[in-house]
Amino acid sequence: MEEQRTPVAPTGGGPPWRRYGPPGWDRWSEEEHGTRWPWRSTLLLTAFVLLGSTFAARAQHGDRLGLDVFARVLLVTGSGLLLWRQRYPVAVAFGTATVALVYVAAGYPYGPVFLPVAVGCFSAVVAGHRRAAWTAIGLLWAGHLLVSHWLYRWLPPTGDRPPSWMQEVGVATWVVAVVALSELVRVRREQWSRERAERAQAARRRADEERLRIARELHDVLAHSISVINVQAGVGLALLDSDPEQARTALTTIKAASKEALGEVRHVLDTLRAPGEAPRTPAPGLDRLPELVEQAARAGLTVEVRGEAPASAPGTDLAAFRIVQEALTNVVRHSGSRRARVRLDHARGVLRLLIDDDGPATGVDAGGSGNGLAGMRERAAALGGTIEAGPRDDGGFRVLAVLPWKAKEDR
Known part of the structure; x- marks a missing residue:
């Protein structure tokens, strides 16, 4: 901040x-x-x-x-x-x-x-x-x-x-001077009032934007990790008696996911406690896409990645990472498919992200706030990009993000 x-x-x-x-x-x-x-x-x-x-x-x-x-x-x-x-x-x-x-x-x-x-x-x-x-x-x-x-x-x-009338002219001049000075002060005072109102409004707007950013970050971090934990907890409970080894693997996944979630939450909170200092750890980006794939695999989801992750500007890099993370989280929580595809394409100053699965939707309430798609759209809009999300004709679900892309070395 x-x-x-x-x-x-x-x-x-x-x-x-x-x-x-x-x-x-x-x-x-x-x-x-x-x-x-x-x-x-x-x-x-x-x-x-x-x-x-x-x-x-x-x-x-x-x-x-x-x-x-x-x-x-x-x-x-x-x-x-x-x-x-x-x-x-x-x-x-x-x-x-x-x-x-x-x-x-x-x-x-x-x-x-x-x-x-x-x-x-x-x-x-x-x-x-x-x-x-x-x-x-x-x-x-x-x-x-x-x-x-x-x-x-x-x-x-x-x-x-x-x-004499010359004296009356002098008095009239005095009257005009008083009125002119009063009007000048009044105009200046109204200008000060407008400036104060504009500063207060700008401060409220910045505070609202910062609250929205923090809420978006926490939602993306927690929704993904809690989804993985929820799936693995279900697997562990189902296999606790019949396959203790597999249940142990599920518990290990839960431990790793919760540890990572705590680390990312701590990173977000550090920016609140020390707004003037640089964060202790860098913000996540597309270079951590393999970690997302590994986490999804622990939750039973196979992710196929096509295209290279570009070294883009920090804002775009973080938004792209969170969009992919949220899209994969939605697949884990709401899709009956255990396979998903992530496609990356950057050319002509545009980064395109396509995340889809084959479906069908489970129709089961997986909990959550329901703000995932709204958060993705807000991230894209903040950068001047767009998000298209909806069901495919064949029963799956597709998320297409188009973000302005700027190379990291150009910043």
Whole structure:
């Protein structure tokens, strides 16, 4: 198994959204999911707004009203609303805009009073409430125009004059910049979410494929060996009294088959325990075809092999071996014939495997999971090959596998 860092096996605990995204994303996400209150940033922003408004009041002395208790309450209220910006982004966006409009309409000095509005609307856009954020900013902009160019005659300070339209253009530019930045962050955030979902899906897919591969390997190993053991156990029981020597031979075959099965199962499990290390023993291939023939002979099946076993790439070699193994296992378990044929042919980049017997089918339930043919098809499909399996017209059964073949030395 190839060792990969995937989202399904992170180190450490914590919520799953903390495992992805750029640095600092985890804090933002924790606030968003309600596990934290953004009190630090809110406190710093409140202090900045109060300090900045104090300096603005000094610079605008005589033009705007000075900061009194009501003004400071408005400043603290507008900034303090940001404490709920992750939980109630829409309410915070409208709340900060309303407080800022009341502050301006009351004649207090311009300054960082609009900063909480920017942060509140920014949070609303990022949270997906775009229309609410735009509406809040639009209402603030319209209310500012109404106060500055019409209601100023009846509002403090006395003798106030409307601002120039160049100043209004500056305010409009500020509004556009806030909206643009918010949309940029929103788009980037959605992209991060898609990437996280794709990584998680890819990790699940790799895990499913690996589970399927292991299940296929264990099925092929155990089905073949257990079939041989089952047949020999039946022979041993039948001949235990009449022919003890033949029964002893059957028991010896059972011992050899079980030992080989344990070795192959251990090989599969070793790849699970040490995914980053090379396996202790090489994966089986067509070079072990004589061993399959010998095992089948112990189970009473004579196998005729035609053609040479090519030195192919490891993936193809293992798949070809398992297909032949499963096909012979099915003959032992389900066929009344005691003879089978295996034909190998490789040419023009294709390896053809033909395994058949003369039948007929015994019709006896030999146990098993019934996934043998499905496993063979999955192995072939994983390499881009095909499997055809079915009864012959004369009563036997045939398995034809066509696999893309690549020479071992070309890898």
